[in-house]
Amino acid sequence: MRDTRRTRVVLGMLLAAALALMAIDYLGGSSPLRAAGGAVFGTAERAIGSVAGPVAGFFDPGASAAGSSARVHGLERQLIRLRARLHDEQLSRAEYAQLAKLLQTSGRGGYRIVAANVIAVGQGYEQTIALDIGSSDGVRPAETVLNSAGLVGTVTGVSPRVCTVLLATDPTAVAGVRLAGSGQLGWVTGVGKSLADPDLLRLHVLGASRVLAAGQRLVTSASVGDRPYVPGVPVGVVTRVENGAGALTRIAMVRPFVDFTALGVVGVVVAPTRRDPRDSVLPPRPALGTPARPPASPSNPPGRSAGG
């Protein structure tokens, strides 16, 4: 297959097709294509992901096959099989524990959830995940996703068996928050991969004269119609207050409660709570301020920098 004229014609057609797809998507006309792709590829991915998920955690170097006799070989195979089964058992127990905690959390907040497993993670610069539930399970776009620790993200795309979740760490995700206790309002956005530590959120608090301190905790505040975020979901802890002189908002970095690198069982809130749970879903506060006071805070005293 050399580089002939035909090859170049085909190349030109493929590039034109790709550019056309990008243009169509940019103008927002690609939803049927995406729906079809989600239905076909998503279902296949769901099948593969349910197998590959356990494999991702199964990196055991002890399973080499260097046997000389058939018996050693057979025993080794049996060992590997038993080890895999043991691992499955442990995995399902871990999932069970996650699910139990998730149900406790959602019970405290009064959210009605559908539990789901993460089956795929977005590639490259994306901060998205795919879950193994879809519109056939009652999931609709712009519903809140949480796990036992707190806010995970919001549903952006739904196909029959799979849905896409935009993580709270994505730079396009904006969640309205309320500082626990003081009730100040603000919003958090993700920083994407632009920081060395991508799992941080950036908090903006309305009102430049507000006092922010490391260790303050955040919950989501109510959205219109409880979409895309239901109120009261724990978000994170303020770790560092940035010196935003002259800005209209106070800015701080927030360490989320959720470990975004190890998402397993999550829940999609399909029916919001009838009353705002306020701060009741937050986990009990640990021994005062020990984990949430980085060494950076003394050099950057909270609330003392010149604002507005």
Added chain:
Amino acid sequence: MRRAAVNGVLVVLAVALQLTLVDRLPLPGGSLPDIALLVVVALGLTQGPAAGMLAGFFAGLGLDLTPPASHLLGESALVLCLAGYGCGRLSGWLGRSAPPRLLAAGVVGAVIGETLQATIGMIVSDPGVTLPAVRHVLPVAVLYDAVLSPVVLALVSVARRQPGARTPSGAGRDERGLGPAPAAKPARPVSLRLGALSRDERPASFRPGGARGGPHPRAFGPGGSRNMRRPRLRPDGGGAVRSGPHQGLAARPVRLRLGASRARGLRLRRAHARGTGGLR
């Protein structure tokens, strides 16, 4: 057809592996290898531009359409299509010769593919692809790709060596436009060595005559004529090798003679039987 099927399976496997397994691995550095890109690069390098660009386009389309994707539809298709085509061209230019150079080309292809991805993301102003993000992600991703590239290349070559999967380089090589090569030809080893032997003659000699209107421009001049090239095939090589304009090739005559002596003898005999001149 069979090769296309093998390529299709490889592409599907790569996309599935990428999204369901590789992207979930807790690797250090905040970035991950791009298996789909590596497979496309390897296909382009081993099978030429057409296979590379087709594999790239469809792998990219798969990545664009499979659910967690949030970038513009067609972005990955564009990037991977270009990467596959570019690697195919690169392999033609390298002549599919020595494994070290192939490996280096694989790394180069991965680097270019990752950079292209970041560039296109910035051009379409994807909010996740900013300059600081690229600065954090790109070096680590390139590092992982460089480490994994030889493995993927080896796997793709193994998949290609399946019975029935004919090499593209073996097809119609020494025929001088007299029709396609016989299918029973011992394709792989011969073509590999021939690639090393006559890489800059190939554009002239391997294109079916008249299909693109005459020989490649590089074949013009004194070195391109048949009279001048025949002495090169003498067993002792000597000074005749340097007669052409291709000095880079003349720099390693010993290796070439050792590597391809049998194949060349076979070719010479066949060529004489047909009355055509030598390798051409």
